[in-house]
Structure formats: C-alpha cells, structure tokens
Amino acid sequence: MSAPSLPPSSPPHGAPSRSRLVRAGWLAGLPILLLIAVAAFSLGLSRVSARLERQASAIAAGTGEGQPEPWLRVSVTGRDLTASGEAPEASQREAAVGRLAAIEGVRRLTDRTGVIEEVSPFVWSVERPAADRVETNGSRPAEVGAFELAQRLKPALPRDTTLSDHARAARGAPRDFPDAAAFAVERLQDLTTGAVATLNDTVLSIRGEAASLAAYDALRTALATPPQGYTLGTVEITPPVVADFRFGVTRRPDGSLELNGHVASEGAREEIRAAAAQAAEGAAIDDRLRDARGLPQGVDGPALARFVFKLAALLHEGRVSSDGAVVSVEGNALDQAAVTEAEGLMREARPAGVSAGRVALTARPIVPYVLRIRRGADSVTVSGHLPDQAGREALLARLNPRFFRESIQDRTRLAAGAPTGLTAALAAAVDPLSTLASGELTITGTHLRLTGTSLYPESAARLGRTLPQALPAGWSATVTIASDDKPAVTAESGACGQRLAERTAGHPLRFAPGSTALAPEFYPVLDAVAALARACPGERIEVVGHLDPAGAKPEAQADPVADEAAKETTPKPSKVSAKPESKKDAKSKAAKAEPKEAAKEASKSESKPEKTEAERAEAGADLARARALAVVDYLQKAGVPLERAAAPTGIAPLSDRQGIGFSLRS
Template sequence: MPHPFARGLRRTGWLAGLPALALIWASATLYAGPRIAERLEAEGAAVAAGTATDTGEPWLRLAVEGRDLVAAGEAPDASARAATLFRLAVLDGPRRIVSGVGLVETAAPFQWAAIRLGPDRVALEGSRPVEIGRRALEARVTGMLGPGTSLDDAARAARGAPPDFPSAAAFLAARLSGLAAGGRAALSDTVLSLSGEALDVPAYEALRAALSEPPAGFSIGRVEILPPRVAQYRFTVEKATGGIALDGFIPSTADREAARRAAQEVAQETPGAAVDDRLVTARGLDPAIDSKTLIGFMFRLAALIQTGRVTFTDGAVSVSGDAMDAQAIPDAEALMRDARPAGVSAGRVTLTARPLSPYRVAIRRTPEAVTLTGHVPDAATRDRVLDALRPRLFREPILDRTRLADGAPPNLGAALAAAAPLVVSLAAGEASVSDRTLTLTGESLYREVAARAPDRLAEALPQGWTGKATVSARQPAERRDPATCRADFAAATTGADLRFPVGSAAPGPTFYPTLDALAALAKACPTLRIAVSGPADPAKAAPTPAAGPGEGTPPAAPPEAEPTRVASAAKTEAPGKADAKADPKPAGQHDAKAHDAKAHDGKAHDTASEAKPDGKGSGTDAIKEAAKRGKPSPKPSPKPSPSPKPSPKKPEATADEPPQDLPRLRAQAVVEYLLQAGARPDQVSAGPDTPAGPVTFALLP
C-alpha cells in the first residue's frame, strides 16, 4: 500500500466505514422496515379477527409502531385478554407487545362525550355500549357531524348504557356541529348537556329550537351555550299604529324577556296593539353598558312617541317620529341629556308634534289602585275627573299619569266624570275614551251591577257621545235541575244535628257549615222552597219533695230522651251552670248570667260574620235581637228594686224559664242567616214549631 494512502487511512481510522454503515441502515429502513411492518399487521389482523363479538366487530385493536405491536380494546373477561396477548407474543417478528387492553365493566353513571377539536376533527371519550360496535357508532356520529370529519375515538366499551343510546349520541353530534372549537356535547345516563360558543346566529337559533325536543326517554340538563359575537350590535324599538316591533340583537334570554315585558306595557296603552319580537340573541354590546338599563331607557323614549323609532347603534341612542304631544319633545331632549345610561352616547332627537288622532284617555281600576292614563285638554278637566273619583275611594290610591294635549272632543270632562262611578263600582275594569266613543269593560262582583252597566252608561254620557259596556259577573249564577236540587238538599241536611243551647236562640259555630251549604243551594236552585222549624227546650222534671222519715218510695223516672238532651246542652255551658239551674240563685246573680249570655251572643255574631262567603253581613243584627228576646232572664219591673218581692197573684218566675215563643225565635234566627247568606225571601220561611231536639228543615212544594 503506498505510503501516503496508508498514512491517511491510519489518520481517519474507523470513521472511514460510517458511509457504508449509513448506506446499509438506509437500505434496511426503506426496504426491510415496511416489509416487517406489513407482516406484523397481517399477522396481528389475523389475531384481532379472532376476537369478533356478537356485533360482528373484533374487540381487539392493533397498531404497528416499527417492530412494536400496540394492543388496545376491552376484552369480555380476563381469560380472553390473557389468551389474546399470548397469541400476540408468539408471533414471529414483534420486538415487544405494548398492551393497553382492558376489561368490559359496568359504568355507573354511563357517560359519553363528543368534543369539537377543530372544524373537521372531533374527539370521543367516556364509555360506549358494549352491545354496539365501535365502527357502527362512529358511522352514526360522523353522519350527523358532516362528511370529512375525523374522529379520535377513545371511548371504551362498557355495560349499563341507557336504552336507545345511538339516538342520543346522534342528537348530540348534530348539536355539536353548530358549536365552535371547544364545544362539548355530553351524556350522563339519560341527561344530555351542551356547552360552548355558537358558530353564528342561525346556529344559535337552531340549537335553542332543537333543545326543546330531546330524544324520547332523555332530558336536557346543563346548557351553557354562548351566543355568537356580532361585529355591529344594534337594538331597535319601533312603534306603529298596530303595535310595537323589536328588532336587532339582545345579549341574553333574560334581557329578551325584559324587553318583551316593557313592550307589552307600552302596547297596553293602545287598544289592539301587539308586540312583534324579531330579536336575535348575540354578543357584541360594550361590557361598560348595562343591557337592562339600556332597554329601560329606550322604552322611556318610546313612551313619548305616537309612531316612530328608538334605535341603539354604534354606541348611541337616537329617536325619531311623531311625538306623543308637544310636551313630549322637550321631555325626550331632557331624557337624552340627563338620563342616558353610562357608556351610551346621545344621538339625534328628531320628533314632530302633531294633533292627536284619535284622542285617547282611560280610567283603569285594579285591586291595588285607580290609574288615569292618556291625555286631557287642561288642568280643569283633570281636576274634574279626580273630584269624581276621590269620594268613592277609601283605600285605593289614584295614580294620575295623564298629559296635556290639544284636540280633545267636546264634553270630555263630563263623559269621564260620568264614567268614574261606573269604573269604581267594578272589581276590575277600565273606561277608555277614543275621540267621542267611551268603552267600559271589566268584571263586577254582582250580577245585577253587570246587567245594569249598559243602561247606566247610556244614561250618563253627554249628547253626541256613544258608549259600549261589556261587564261580566265574577261568579256567574249556577243553575241546577229540580231533581239535583232535591238530592243535594237531602245530602246537606242528612246527618245535620243543629241544636241550640238551652234557653238561647243564637246559632252556634256548628250551624254554619250546614247553613252555608243550604244558602249556596238556594242560589243555585231558584225554585227551591225551604221551611225551617225551631225546636223547644227539653221539659224540666218536676222537683221531687224530700222524703220524710219512713218514706222510701222513689220518684217516677223521667222519659229516656229528655235527660240525654239536657245533658248534651249542659255540656255547652260554662262549668257550674248546671248547678245554677238546680239551685235558685239570688236576684243579684241573674245579671252576671245575662252578661255571660250576651258574651255568647257576641261570639256567635263574630262566627256568623266570618262564615259569610261573600264578605257581607250575615244577619247578625236579627240573630242578636232574637237571642236577646230568647234569653232566660226575668221580666223587668217598671221600677226595679234591690230585692223584688213575688206577686201574690202570679207564681214566681225563675231566671231559667225560657220565653214562650223560643221555637219561633230560633227558626227566625236560622231564616235570617240564610237570607243574609244569599237566599231569596221567597225561598226561606219559618215552619211549625217542633218538640225538643235539633232544627229541622223541610222542602215545600
């Protein structure tokens, strides 16, 4: 070997063989590597095919990484997993087996989710039903996502899936197509949830509509979908003769409801006006501006125009159109100057004052207040209407929201003053004026008032005015056929045991349920005729003389029924009263007993008033009068003395002796209660007196 060459070879050493080694490695990588990978894939596919389940798909999934085999999937049991891994290990060629094979378990709760990673890429995670093949489920999901979407499926087979899982997965995948990157559609047992940002306005509206109809057997849980962001945020309130139109964008559903409520309040001032909601939920409002404050400000401006538009765009509010009246123009300018929300700029105020057509004003009665709205020509007309209302209202406040404007019809003040008493007599209603037409609507507590309203309105209106009254009764009359009335009467009186306390003509609290039922029946049955019979007190047993020495004959026993009634009545009296009847009391103690009787009558009076269903008095004056006449007190002498002496011609009257007409007084007390409770005078009358016992009722032909 020449000397220079040998010296160079010694200098380079083993580095001279690197190019040859690199050539050998490149040949092995480019030629032998793919052949090895193909052979491993073929051999692994044969093993995977042997793991096919009832779905027709193998549970084993294999991937080749160089000379390594990566196994994944969920084996039905541990023995199947061990057998499959052994078959892979004995293959000729793999350097190692990387196992990620798990076991099929029961998932509780069963959760599955689809997450959008990009425009054409979606990841699946959680659990999928073991009864459904992976490829079959992926095909169902991809079909709802759109062609060209790739799936990163990391879901594991598990048991415990809800019924009809594929339908729920397809529903969620379809909703996911309307969300931007980061959107998530998830299932937890039978509850579906969505979160993310909508792609655009149509997608947001489609999502809202679709969520109202979930698949059968599933419900909608947490929904956190952000509206899309728009470049130019605008909001418009347009007021026309037919109503109010809302257009543009709104930040949230809550703001949309607030705008609708405000529009309905303004629309109520115009008969027949409606609200047309064309709002779309979207973001883009400056965070420095409070959305609800902006909505309220714009509707304050809208209340000052007859027709026109209030618009928010490019951060400024402007108003244009026909002003409500001449006063509305400076009012709108003052609002724009002094009441603008923070962050909002002042736009143009372009309003024109025109004569009102039609000229409107209204008196509205509610349970809380009486409100005047609309226009009046001058302060004198306003004062005339207020003077007609004030004497007829005791608790309800009067809210005057009228404005001054020209163009009122003649005799407007007289028409409103005539309508004021009619409105106040209603439970709720309104008298509205449109030019020279006055319309009275509402409901009354009484049918008679409702029936007379048209005639009273026609008589009260000035000449040249027309009126229309539509007043209904709050509780229309009920009518029953005679057979039903008789059956209901028998049901109401059967088992009723209405007994007066001894010596009293005041009904007790136990009377009122039965009497109220009979009064209601009388109102529903105009042909019903009821006779009420009052009972007498039980007869007292004759006093037994004291037995003398050697006298052992017992006294005759009283009738069986009488002691029972007396004992029953005695239970209702105060303790010690039975002893008072057995032993005569001095005259000074009779006043205390009469005082107790008065207190008992007052209690019955209060109970009767509370039991009255329509809030009126319940005949308590007549009941108290009857009770006073039925009190067991001695007849007063013209000149009372501290110790009255008994008359020699008459036997001495005891304090417990009831008046002779006590049955009649008791019947009259019941009749008076029924009349005050709503029965007509020709429907209830007093019947013949009855012996001791309960009050009896009878139907008259």
C-alpha cells in the same frame, strides 16, 4: 560569504501517495458500510414489524366471534405492541393479552384493555376541541361497536372534521342511542370550537357559542324537538357576536309596540318585555328581537333599554333606535311638552357611553283624545290626556276612595282638545269600573269602552244596560263584561245566618255624620255579604240604617268629578220656551228638581228655629233609611237580585254604635 543552501532531500518516489489513497478509500467506504448496515437492520426490523402486525391482527380478528365487531385493537410500533379495547368477559381479555405476549419477537406489550361493565348513569359526550376535529368520551354501547357507531355519526359530523373516539364500551345504554348521538353531533355544526354535547342516559345537554345568527336560530328550532324518548337538560348556548348590534322600539298608532334588533340573553329579553308591557299599557307587544352579542364596551345594556323606553313613552307614533351606542328618536310625540321632554332626555339623561343621534319629533293635534284607566291586581293605572290640572286632581279625588286597596299610578299628561262632556263621562264610568274584579276603561274621543270581569253575572248584565244611558249627550259606549260565574255552593238556612254573622261581626259599618256616602272600608264587608247572598238563594237580606251620634254635626262630602260633571251637563236657562211643556216633561223636570228643592229646603231650614224632638227623630229615621237604601243599591250593583235585598219600612233605626244592621229572612 555563506555557502548556498541546498533543497531538502525528497522521500522515495510513490510511497506517500499510496498511503493517502488507502486512508481516503477507508473513509469513503465507511458511510457506505453504515448505510448497508442500516438498510439491513431496517429491512430486518420491517420484516419483524410486518410479521408482528400480521400475527397481532389475526389475534384481534379472532376476538370478533359472537360480537358486532372485534373488540381488540392492536397498534404496532417496531417490536412494541399496544393493546386496547373492552372484552366481554375477563377470561377473554386475559386470553387475548396472553396470546399477544407470546408472539415471538415482541419487545414490549402495553396493555390498555378492559372488561365491558354495566354503567349507570350511561354518560357519553362529544366535543369540538378544534375546527377540524371532534372527540367522543365516556361510554358507548357495547352492543353497537366502535366502527358501526362511527359510521352512524359520520354523516352528522361538521364539514372537514375527523372523529376521534376515546369512549369505552359499556352496557346500559338507553334505547336508540345511536340516533340521539347523531343528533348531538349534528348540533356541533352550528357551534364554534369548544362546544360540548352530553348524553346522560336520556337527557341531552349542550353548551357552546353559536357560529352565526342563522346558526343560533337553527339550533333553537332543532332543540325544540329532541329525539323521541329523550329530553333536554342544561342548554347553555351563547348568542353570536354581531358587528352591527342594534335595539329599537316602534310605537304604532294603536299604542302597540314593536321590539326589534338584538338582545344579549333570555334574561335580558324578559326584562325588556316587562318594560315593554309597562310602556304599552295593555296594548299588544310584537317581539322581533334576535339573540346576539356585540353591545359596545362601556355601555350598560339594561340602562340603555330603560332609556329607550323612556323616549318611547313620549311617542304617539314613531321609533326610538339604538345603533351601537348612538340613540335616535323620530315620529309624532304625544304633545308639545313631550317634544321638550324628549329633547331634555337626549341632552341630559343619556346613560354612560351613549351618544345622542337624530331627534326629529313633531307634535300634532291630539286626535282622537284618549284617556285610559286600567285596574290590575294591586294597582290602578291612569294614562292618556286630561285638559288641565284641576281635571287631574278631580279624577284622582274620585278614584282614591273607590280604589283604596290599590295604588293609583298617574301617568296622565295635560293637553288641550278634550271632547265636551269628558268629565261627565268619567263621573258616570268610574263607579262601574270600581265594581269589577279587573277591567279597563278607555275613552277615545266621545266613545267610551268598558271591559273587564265581574264577580257576578247580574252585575255584568246591569252595567251593559245602565252605563250607556248615563253618558252625556253625543257620547256612545261599548260594554264588554265577562262574569266569573262559578256555581255557588248552596248553604242551609241556619248556616247562612251563621255565616252572615261571621262576616259582619267585628266590622260595624258607620256612615259619617249627616252622610249617605259609602266609605271605602265598607266595600270588603259588602262584597262578602253579596257573595253570601249568591250562596243562599232562598234568603232575603234586609238592611237597617243607623242614626248619627247625639249632637253630631254633618260632615261635608264633596265629589269634584261629579260636581264638575254637573256643571257641564246643567243646561243654561232659556228666555223663551220653544213649545208648551207636556205633562210628561213637567213630571220629569219635577223629578230632576227634587234634589235641588231638597237642598233649598235644607238651606232654609238652617235659618228656621230649632226642630222639635219629634222632628229630629223623624229626620234621623229618614237619614237612617237613606243609608240603608245606599247599602241595598251597592248590593244590587254587586249582583244581588232586586227582590233579595231590601230596606224594610217600619223598623226602628239602629244606634251609631251598632252601625248598619243585616239580617236574613226566608
């Protein structure tokens, strides 16, 4: 059996406790000692920093003598100094930096000072890198001072933003620079972050994105009147993004167009206006588009605009609208065929990404019936309605030889409802239109309107008298022709003859066998001869016709419109005369019957025996004179006074090889 264990012996009472207390006391006091040391150091450092700041500020303040404000700026971080600013002269800069370096207790001096220089061009820019900050860079006027300029700019700053000035003082600023700078800063209020405005001498450029539609309009209004003495340079302002991007075209009853909705850029606006001008066909265009972005992704803007105008061209009155990527059309179509065309376009010809919306079209009777022929610089456009395909072909057959130098663009549509006498009215009016330098012929119901510019005042006056008289019964006309009445340069008699020879040489005018109709290639020569007549008021132009080649057979000369007009206007024979015929009426009928009788005689002559040589010579002379008279008639229509263009009698006709002859007589 083992002996019982005894407890370990204990150390003397009180020794271990004192040791632990001593160690704990040292540990507890160490942080306190550290805090005291740190406090003493910080207190000493702050006192040193305060002293350095006082001394540095005194040195900086001393640099303001003779300046708008002290040019030296000093920041103190502990015992480190950073100097910035631009001294008027290098010696002043060196002196100020030397005094800063000599301050007792300075550990490090960072020198960022410079010397004011003359700069050209003088460039200053202001940028909005964040919503709450505006920064300036480049050069600012040394004669104004940084603080003063900041005070001038402060009222123009966007709301809740601070100004950070990183510009350097320089000489060479343009006049009234602070006003122009404030104008540039104020424009940033209407722009989003990232916007930049730059003054390059007296040229202001600005780039950025408008914050809203109202801001975009405000910018355009403000930039229209830049500060006095300053001009606009590059202006690249992106329209704002809108959630409800729309585009629409409204056709008014008078044919004019109203453009509304949004357009993504000025380039797009120009393209849309060009398409609108073509669709309006001379009518007014009311542009109410607002610049904005937001067209749905995947939709081609130009293709969408072209599609909208295609639909608008089918409207007499109504609206085509694009709401996002959905296109709708409603209103009164040109005719029933236009309704079908619009439905087909909406079904099969929509651009990629575009959906079909509402189609609500009606086709009312065409009242009034409208046809328009517009002569431009290099084209003739025919639009409106014609009764049938035969009428269309007849009109084009009449237009082509008279406007051989212009392209004929046929945009007519076929529809019933044409007024009685339409073809006869066209036959009377197309020729006058062809004599104008530019013009437009509009038929509305039974009223004809001819407007334009004539090269000759005599021609303008003549059309005003003769066209209304040539229209069928029941029709009325308004003729408004301005003349390009430039003072003619009078030439000497000898010079007139030489110029006439120059203008007709190498361009012989030869009529088709048996014909007295002017060929299209005659017009440039005859226009030149008419212009010469105005420059030679003391001369008379005499015209001599030409014969046909021996054995030539007459060529058929058809005028479909005139033939159709003759059918319309030829009265039906009456069985009973309403009243006795007066002598005056008899003479009138006889005069009207002369062409028919001549035609009958010509028909009879075909069955007669062959003419003798003398008879053939006489017939040839008559044909040659008729040709000369046709040329004289054209010259008179072109403005040559009646007494100054003639086809004299008793002069032998020229040969076919010679063609029409021209000569001057004093």
